[in-house]
Amino acid sequence: METAIPATSIKQAIAKIKVEEERHCSLPAQLVVCLVIAMSLWSRDSMRDVLKNLIDGLSEAWVKVGKYWRFPCKSAITQARQRLGAEVMRQLFHQLVRPMAHSETIGAFLNGLRIVVIDGTRLDIPDSDENARVFGRPGSRPGTRSAFPKVRLVILVEAGTHLIFDALMCPYRIGERVRALKLLRSVTSGMLLMWDRGLHSYAMVQATVGKGYDYLGRIPTNVKFLNEKPLDDSSYLSLIYPSGKFRKKGFEPILVRVIEYTIENPEQPEEQIRYRLITSLLDIEKFPAQLLACEYHQRWEVENTIDELKVHLLGRKTPIRSQKPREVVQEVYGLLLGHWAVRSLIFQAATSARVAPLRLSFTGTLRVIRRAVPKFQRLNSHDLPLFSIG
Incomplete structure (x- = not known):
């Protein structure tokens, strides 16, 4: 855990933001940061129980040196x-997270390109007036309202490790x-960015190509492409425009490669699901259509990552x-850091054992x-990082 979220990094973040602390405070800022992260590790426990779990080993060491720490009440934690x-x-x-897979990480690369996936989800938040006003x-139906306000979370994930290396939250x-x-x-050269049909847009393709990145994305069924040039692997080249109106006006299009295929439902063989993908990868020798069609389903790793966040880490109704928007943002970042800590530990263990992190x-x-x-918190009296002995 220390290697994933070092105490020095926590101190640097606190110093950079210049958080003011009350003198002789029983809950120093460094401990509160750890508490917010620990809320995701013990999500079903109350705040006071989370704090007790967090400092269990430290409390024993504290007693051994003849010191006494008064356990804070709920309002003090708030x-x-x-x-x-x-x-x-x-x-x-943002100081810590980054892609970690290397060339020997199983399932993280496609012909030298690091596979990353972008997707979004929603989180229910408490039904307070402030949360509803800020997040929506x-x-x-008319005359009714949804049970909870929601915060929207969009994440960028390294597919081969499930590490979230960038995220944004916003109102619903x-x-x-x-x-x-x-x-x-946060996308760089050497990455292959994947997205689902819900994120497809001309602006997305334009922004990705403009930065020189490679992409592989699914197309919604209502978007049509003309077969401008058939390729030997059954894919074809086409052009993408912002809209039909711009096509008629002679707007400069973007060249794309289209891959079409169907997947049979094993339980209902007569039912077939049609997939259409577009990509910037035009080399059919290095990236044949069948390879890209198979690898696109790595995109579903982001769904497993979201499941880890919302079900296994949180697991709450x-x-x-x-109850307040600023603490909602604080808690979501704590959740992301908690996931980062767990996934970083998994990556270290998998690397040592030479197996796939997934x-x-x-x-x-x-x-x-x-x-x-x-x-691991049963430390010497001079090495209690979360408390001030003076």
């Missing part, structure tokens, strides 16, 4: 979170396509527990971490 704010967690997240609710009313474009800031159980690793945290 005030400590409010003092910390959300910016420290955001700073820490989904639409519903802002669409995923808008935020997905901004996440291109209302995933987020904060072969190791996420829930199993989470249980190991929960058991191990207090054991």
Whole structure:
């Protein structure tokens, strides 16, 4: 855990944001950062129980040196979170996260291109007036309203490791396509970006090509492409325009390669699902259509990543527990950092064992971490990182 989220990085994030702390505070900022992250590791426990789990081993060491730490009440924990704010967690997240797969990581690359996937999800948040005003609710039938406000979360994932290396959250009313474009800031050359049909747009293709990145995306059924030039592997070259109106006006199009194929339902052989993909990879020798069609289904790894976030880490009826918008943002970044810590540990273990990171159980690793945290905190009296002995 220390290698995934080093104490020095937490201190740097706190110093950069310049969080003010009360003198002789029983909940210093560094401990509160760890508490917010630990909320995702023990998501079903109350805040006070999460804190007890977090400092179990430290408390024993504290007693051994003849010191006494008064356990804070619920309101003190809330005030400590409010003092910390959300910016420290955001700073820490962007300071730490990065793709980690290397050339020997099984399933992370396609002919030298690192496979990354972009997608979005929604998180229910507590039904408070402030949360509803800032984040909004989904639409519903006249005279009714949805049960919970929602925050929209768009993530960029390394497919071969499930590591989330960039993320954006926004009010529900802002669409995923808008935020997905901004996440291109973390895509670099040497990556193959995948997206599903819900994120397809001319703007997405234009922005990706303009930055010199490669992409492989699915096309919605209502989008039509003309077969401009057939290729030997049954794919074909076509042109993409912003809209039919711009095509008639002679607008400069973008060259794309289209791959079409069908998948049979094993339970209902007569039922076939048609897929259409577009890509910037025009070399049919290095990237034949069949290879890209098979590899595109790596995109579903992002769905497994979202499942790890929303089901295995959170596992609550209302995933987020904060009643105020700023603490909601703080908690979501804590959730992302918690996932980063677990997945980083899995990557280290898989690398040591020379197996694919996705072969190791996420829930199993989470249980190991929960058991191990207090054991590794039984430290010497001079090495209690979360407390001030003075």
